[in-house]
Amino acid sequence: MKRWLLFFLFMAVNPLWAETTQSLQLTANFIYRFSQFTQWPPPPSQQLLICIDRHPALLNQFGYIKLPATFSVAAFDPQLTPRCDILVLTEFSETDPGHWQAFLQQKPILVITDQAFVYRHTGIIRLFMTTEGFNFDVNLARARAHGLQLSSHLLKLARTID
Numbered sequence: 001m002k003r004w005l006l007f008f009l010f011m012a013v014n015p016l017w018a019e020t021t022q023s024l025q026l027t028a029n030f031i032y033r034f035s036q037f038t039q040w041p042p043p044p045s046q047q048l049l050i051c052i053d054r055h056p057a058l059l060n061q062f063g064y065i066k067l068p069a070t071f072s073v074a075a076f077d078p079q080l081t082p083r084c085d086i087l088v089l090t091e092f093s094e095t096d097p098g099h100w101q102a103f104l105q106q107k108p109i110l111v112i113t114d115q116a117f118v119y120r121h122t123g124i125i126r127l128f129m130t131t132e133g134f135n136f137d138v139n140l141a142r143a144r145a146h147g148l149q150l151s152s153h154l155l156k157l158a159r160t161i162d
Contacts, residue, residue, distance in 0.1 A: 097121035
């Protein structure tokens, strides 16, 4: 039951059927959906910015999602994007936690990653694939330290909550 609820909750568009593209498209959908179950501290931002670090193929998948005008997606570049509301760290991202400390510094940034090591040191949500499909873990203490509130609906669907 939990898996079906998760599937229907997060499916926003029909995925393409090529396995890699499908996986990237589902990842993009999950990231967008996570934003809908997250509350940032006031004052509200005019536009929620999703920053993707070093993964152009994932960034491209957001073009297939009909995002509201209050959302934008960009490649992460600390010089050009001084602010992110969601930072997606991928397999191509720097894994040294010290690299991210200066940028994050307890700012209200939802850090989503697919890397276990990065999640343990920096991430708030770890999204990963299992034999049963997509699953995710949540570090609730880190979310709170960043001033973020995660919906109880999101927490109920998480595999684990730290």
